[in-house]
Amino acid sequence: MEAYQERVSTTATADATRYLLxxxxxxxxxxxxNNLILALMKLETDASKWSTEQWTDKLxxxxxxxxxxxNVLGYKIIRINHGIGRNAVTLKNKQNLSLFENNTTVRDHEDSTTDLQPMVLPESSRFFVYVNLASTEETRLASRFNQxxxxxxxxxxxxxxxxxxIVIEGSASDTSVIVKEVSRILAEATGDSNLKKWVKFSSFTVGSTDLLQFQELTxxxxxxxxLRLCELKWFxxxxxxxFxxxxxxxxxxxxxxTSTYNLNTCxxxxxxALQGVRCGNEACRDEDDETGENCPPQIWHIDCFKHYITHVSKNCDRCDSLLVTDGVYVL
Known part of the structure; x- marks a missing residue:
């Protein structure tokens, strides 16, 4: 009987793994x-017994x-955090997808239905991405696009x-999620909710009009x-x-x-890091050991910036500039 139950459990686990893929x-x-945790909640039979941490570990x-x-096929599911931070991602998903308070039902061991108590899933900026490890950048592009x-x-x-x-001198929009998150983080780190907003920002985005200038396509x-690139989550x-x-x-x-454009990593x-915070001191540059070129100033994702300024230092570790007052929003 125990051997039979073990085989059933193993089969159920394999099925859940396949369905998640x-x-x-x-x-x-x-x-x-949290999308995947909710999907997993529909697949596991003893869901009502698990804590949030157990769901995360099970996933x-x-x-x-x-x-x-x-692995044998040259593919992998990798974990990647969004640069705008767990708080902003959580709020966005909660508003747009209603993911975080779940009143779903699951089957219990007698195959009846049991209502789960409402459960708030953890704040998370983590996404799981299916990638091809075996191909080069060229072949990855070629698998989706013509020449x-x-x-x-x-x-x-x-x-x-x-x-x-390009660093722009001027006030960034108060509605920007990056500006809001930085203001919240600085207020928590300093205890001062009246800090002046930074007066510099940059953005790794380009307007659609500029992108229409490409000559080889209409x-x-x-x-x-x-539109297709956005659907594929590339842009x-x-x-x-x-964009x-x-x-x-x-x-x-x-x-x-990172290698082609000499980008500084978090x-x-x-x-x-293409969204987050950058040191505002233009002298905050270091020479790349391989290329000999100057790297851009230090940069952080939002969550990484929160950790750094809260637990490490309020000054840039490269140039010692005070980040509380001398930063650049990377929108």
Whole structure:
């Protein structure tokens, strides 16, 4: 009897792992952590007994099991955090998708239904992304786009990178999620809720009008391609109609982006940061050991900046500039 129950449990676990992979693939290869937890809650039979931490651990177990199977095929589910931070991502998902308070039902061991108590899932900026490890940047692009479209994607990325290095003197929009998060973090770290906002910002985004200047495609072809790139989570579009690089593109092309464009990675987690906070001291530059070129000033994701300024220092570790007053929003 025990052997039979063990086989049933093993089969159920394998089925849940397979269904989660199918769910990720059906979502174009990228899912927020709490989407997957909610999906997992529909699959597990003893759900009503588990804590939030157990759900998270169980999900990670399934992802690890998926990666064991995918490894021989040259694929992997990687974990990537969104640069705007867990608080902002949580609020966005709660408003748009109603993910965080769950009153779902699950089957118990007698195959009846048991109402779960409302459960608030943890704040999370983590996404799970299905990526191809075996191919190069060129073949990853070629698997999705024709030659002209590939050239447009590379050209558009170059425009994003060029624009992102330009620091603009002036006040960023108070409605920006980055501005709101930085203000909240600085107020908590200093105890002063009346700190003046920074007067510099930069953005790795480009307006649609500028992107229509690509010569090898018509305006209609570019508009259709931009829509497809957003659906694939390679690009994203802001409310003001600007485009930037989304998480899936970062996940698949991070090494290419950092090496090709001499980008500085997050001071805390050492991952590519295209949204967050940058040191406002233009003298905060360091020479790259390989290229000999000057790297941009120190940069942090929002959550990494919160950790740094709360637990490490309120001064930039490279140039000693006071980050509380001398920072740049990276929008």
């Amino acid at each position: 199918q769910y990720i693939l059906s979502a174009r290869g990228i899912c927020h952590e 990670n177990d399934h992802i690890n099991a998926i990666n064991v199977k995918l 002209n479209e590939m050239e447009f994607v590379k050209w558009a990325i170059e425009q994003f990178m060029i624009n992102g290095e 305006a209609m072809e570019i508009e259709e391609l931009l 994203y579009r802001t409310k003001k109609g600007k 930037g690089i989304d998480l899936r593109c970062i996940a698949e092309l991070e090494e290419y982006l 001071q805390n987690c050492h991952k590519l």
